[in-house]
Amino acid sequence: xxxxxxxxxHADSTQRAFTLVEVRPEPVPAxxxxxxxxxxxxxxxxxxxxxxxxxxxxxxxxxxxxxGDVRGLDGVSVSIAAGEFVFLVGQSGSGKSTFIRLCIxxxxxxxxxxxxGGRDLxxxxxxxxPYLRRAIGCVxxxxxxxxxxxxxxxxxxxxxxxxxSRQEVNRRVPEILALVGLDGKGDRLPRELSxxxxxxxxxxxxxxxxxxxxxxxxxxGNLDPDTSQGIMxxxxxxxxxxxxxxxxxxxRDTVDRMQQRVIALHKGRIVRxxxxxxxxxxxxxxxxA
Amino acid sequence: xRLGMFFREALRSIRANAAISVxxxxxxxxxxxxxxxxxxxxxxVRSAVSAQTxxxxxxxxxxxxxxxxxxxxxxDKIGTLKTDGQVAEFTYVSKDDALRLMxxxxxxxxVLDQLPSNPLPAKFNIQPTxxxxxxxxxxxxxxxAALDPTEGIVYPQTTADxxxxxxxFVQWAGFALIGILLVAAVLLIGNTIRLSIFARRREVxxxxxxxxxxxxxxxxxMIEGVICGLVGAVVAVAMLWGIKVGVVDAWASGADTxxxxxxxxxxxxxxxxxxxxxVGAGALLGAVGSGITLRRFLRI
Numbered sequence: 001x002x003x004x005x006x007x008x009x010h011a012d013s014t015q016r017a018f019t020l021v022e023v024r025p026e027p028v029p030a031x032x033x034x035x036x037x038x039x040x041x042x043x044x045x046x047x048x049x050x051x052x053x054x055x056x057x058x059x060x061x062x063x064x065x066x067x068g069d070v071r072g073l074d075g076v077s078v079s080i081a082a083g084e085f086v087f088l089v090g091q092s093g094s095g096k097s098t099f100i101r102l103c104i105x106x107x108x109x110x111x112x113x114x115x116x117g118g119r120d121l122x123x124x125x126x127x128x129x130p131y132l133r134r135a136i137g138c139v140x141x142x143x144x145x146x147x148x149x150x151x152x153x154x155x156x157x158x159x160x161x162x163x164x165s166r167q168e169v170n171r172r173v174p175e176i177l178a179l180v181g182l183d184g185k186g187d188r189l190p191r192e193l194s195x196x197x198x199x200x201x202x203x204x205x206x207x208x209x210x211x212x213x214x215x216x217x218x219x220x221g222n223l224d225p226d227t228s229q230g231i232m233x234x235x236x237x238x239x240x241x242x243x244x245x246x247x248x249x250x251x252r253d254t255v256d257r258m259q260q261r262v263i264a265l266h267k268g269r270i271v272r273x274x275x276x277x278x279x280x281x282x283x284x285x286x287x288x289a
Numbered sequence: 290x291r292l293g294m295f296f297r298e299a300l301r302s303i304r305a306n307a308a309i310s311v312x313x314x315x316x317x318x319x320x321x322x323x324x325x326x327x328x329x330x331x332x333x334v335r336s337a338v339s340a341q342t343x344x345x346x347x348x349x350x351x352x353x354x355x356x357x358x359x360x361x362x363x364x365d366k367i368g369t370l371k372t373d374g375q376v377a378e379f380t381y382v383s384k385d386d387a388l389r390l391m392x393x394x395x396x397x398x399x400v401l402d403q404l405p406s407n408p409l410p411a412k413f414n415i416q417p418t419x420x421x422x423x424x425x426x427x428x429x430x431x432x433x434a435a436l437d438p439t440e441g442i443v444y445p446q447t448t449a450d451x452x453x454x455x456x457x458f459v460q461w462a463g464f465a466l467i468g469i470l471l472v473a474a475v476l477l478i479g480n481t482i483r484l485s486i487f488a489r490r491r492e493v494x495x496x497x498x499x500x501x502x503x504x505x506x507x508x509x510x511m512i513e514g515v516i517c518g519l520v521g522a523v524v525a526v527a528m529l530w531g532i533k534v535g536v537v538d539a540w541a542s543g544a545d546t547x548x549x550x551x552x553x554x555x556x557x558x559x560x561x562x563x564x565x566x567x568v569g570a571g572a573l574l575g576a577v578g579s580g581i582t583l584r585r586f587l588r589i
Contacts, residue, residue, distance in 0.1 A: 104498075127502075127503075130497070130500045130501060130502045130503075130505075131500065132500075133497070133498060133499065133500035134499070134500030135500075138498055138499075144491075144494075144495045144498060145495070146492055146495055146496075147492075148301075148305045157496070157499060157501075158499040158500070160294060161496070161499055161500050161501040161502075161505055162500065163291075166294075205499065209500075
């Protein structure tokens with residue numbers, strides 16, 4: 001709890017919040033919540049998607065074919081442990097988006113198994129998909145905010161969906177907005193915010209239900225380098241609270257700078273899976289660049 | 290708490306999509322107005338036809354020379370028809386009764402005083418349970434010995450037949466038309482709401498992305514449909530009320546036509562009831578229209 005107050009305290013100055021990242025504070029326990037945990041949630045049995053022990057994301061021989069024999073993924077097996085920070089890289093058409101859309105059951109695998117938090121999504125009933133999505137935070141290149149709602153209302157919607165009381169929504173939304181560095185901008189509409197700020201709103205929305213897995217599809221694709229840096233720092237900070245973060249990107253500079261685990265896709269296959277930069281050995285995987 | 294939130298969401302979306310909301314409301318208005326104009330007209334025509342139909346009765350005239358025994362035999366025959374359920378009611382009208390009735394009907398009864406004797410025959414006035422039974426009744430008594438040879442049996446056969454056909458036609462045509470109108474209204478409103486949802490397809494996508502269940506997304510849209518349907522229905526009822534008071538009532542009280550007389554007001558639908566039916570129909574149209582349309586957008 002002390003840690004939470006700390007975060008909120010620092011967040012009123014965005015810059016200071018980010019110095020936290022650079023000095024690398026001591027690691028926090030993996031299950032520490034980003035904001036105050038929900039207290040008055042009414043949940044019916046079976047409505048909650050709780051990740052079990054074991055890998056957070058697991059692909060076992062996943063093949064995804066689209067109509068006309070177009071291959072999205074062509075036999076991908078990979079495992080991402082809870083708490084990892086992973087980059088998914090590759091050119092457009094390499095299968096990054098397919099990978100991500102499979103994780104949130106926007107798509108279903110043609111064959112193989114997609115296992116999230118120990119649950120095989122192939123066996124997940126359609127009516128349970130919303131509960132899966134609440135357990136995963138999603139951030140996209142185009143932000144995907146509701147255009148006629150303010151920043152606060154956008155974040156609040158994700159809380160309303162999970163059945164939180166109005167008091168709880170009113171309490172948690174400002175907290176989380178402060179956390180992503182949007183203190184005092186809650187009343188702005190998305191179009192009144194800069195690209196970076198909009199992306200922060202969408203990250204706030206992704207975080208507000210305290211997901212154990214955060215997936216970002218080209219989160220910096222529409223942003224300039226400085227703003228991108230800020231977003232990546234924010235994602236790093238979120239990862240440090242124990243949230244598994246999976247970022248699909250083709251932003252070479254960002255990946256090189258972060259030096260994290262990199263899974264490289266090419267034509268629907270994994271061509272490299274190692275820690276380091278975007279492309280450590282150009283001779284080995286030259287076709288990706 | 291939830292209902293309140295869904296309601297606020299619905300109002301927000303009506304405000305945000307004012308043009309489409311107005312279109313949906315006007316569609317509901319037109320549908321309810323047509324329905325509201327048609328239902329009373331249909332009820333009126335039906336009651337007019339059935340009022341005429343109930344007037345079909347059979348007069349069996351009795352010969353002046355018939356004996357009491359013969360008349361009693363005829364009475365028993367008709368009594369049997371009543372037990373069979375073909376005859377609802379029958380009355381004996383004696384020669385004197387017939388003359389008295391004639392006297393009441395004439396403007397100047399003194400002309401009857403000129404008559405040397407009573408020329409009117411006695412008769413049985415028979416009311417069939419159903420006008421369709423008239424022919425059977427006639428067939429049963431037409432060869433009776435007590436019948437007056439010249440007058441015999443009098444009943445408005447062609448009128449009865451025509452009325453029966455008309456009544457059946459009005460009934461079925463009416464139900465068919467109401468059915469078609471309702472289907473058309475649902476399709477129209479559904480189409481308008483589809484426009485609204487199509488305009489907000491991305492919004493629905495985002496809602497699904499953050500884990501909204503289908504019903505969570507659907508409720509505000511359904512409430513939106515109900516609100517548009519209700520507002521349209523209320524305006525339509527107001528317009529119908531104006532027309533009823535300004536045109537129909539004035540015409541009915543001013544003109545003393547055969548039509549206004551023949552249509553019993555008891556058969557016509559009461560305006561408060563009509564209002565309830567129409568407003569209910571408007572709300573239902575909105576809910577069903579948006580409910581059906583949403584299904585397509587909520588698959589995966």
